Amino acid sequence: MTATINCPTLSSLSINNHELYLPSAMAFLLSFSPNPPLNPKLSSLNTPLSSTLNTKRHFIIHTTSFCFILLAQQNPIPQSLAQASTPSKPALNLANTKSWFQFYGDGFAIRVPPEFEDIMEPEDFNAGASLYGDKAKPRPFAARFASTDGSEVLSVVVRPTNQLKITFLEAQEITDLGSIKEAAKIFVPGGATLYNARTIKIKEDEGFKTYYFYEFERDDQHIALMATVSSGKAIISGATAPCSKWDDDGVKLRSAAISLTAL
Secondary structure, eight states: EEEOOOOOOOOOOOOOOOOOOOOOGGGGHHTTTTOOOOOOOOOOEESSSSSOOOOSSSSEOOOOOOBOOOOTTTOOOOOOHHHHOOOHHHOOOOOOOTEEEEETTTTEEEETTTTTTEOOOOOHHTTTTOOOTTOOOOOOOOOEEEESSSSSSEEEEEEEEHHHHHHHHHHHHGGGGGHHEEEHHHOOOOTOEEEEEEEEEEEETTEEEEEEEEEEETTTEEEEEEEEEEEEEEEEEEEEEEEEHHHHHHHHHOOOOTEEEOO
């Protein structure tokens, strides 16, 4: 059984003069995918109704989610989308990841699917160092793993929030970047087909931490993305695979992306 939600019509565009989203913020998203996207595709939303949320973390999935197609990277989300009503989404279909290897990075942890290999290069670890006052080069990835054939990739990127959105205040929570709909301008590349967008709250010792989850396609690549903000830095996990493999491995890859935890 599936639920189909048709995307609202994009009938108008408006520009917010008070906030500027940096075009370069899209670059790291495309780096999740081994092949550059070419042609956007339109489709309806088909999401499995079953769910296997066997994890120590407690998920609260907000049902104020939406479906839309971004026309271009620089275009903001039409105001009409904020007023459109959509049915509640079914639970995400996830795997039990408790037995998977848990990788600990700088300020985050993530579960790695079985048989995935660490593909970080030595220069990735050395990036960020500064010699003789030279400007430090940012590390492209904080973590990166791939399947044995290299077609499926799990990556983590950490960026200061002021590199994603120019603002006078340092973001402490992902909601400081806007609502899940507004933040899609940062995390979802233009021309993508967006299948899923959800706010996820994860119970921690000091309360609940908010994450944004997006699932979308560009050309032949299907991507599941999880993002949060901690201490002024955006932490983003992305799992990607060719669309032809998503039916078989999508649950595994989605579960890996959603396993992201800010420490």
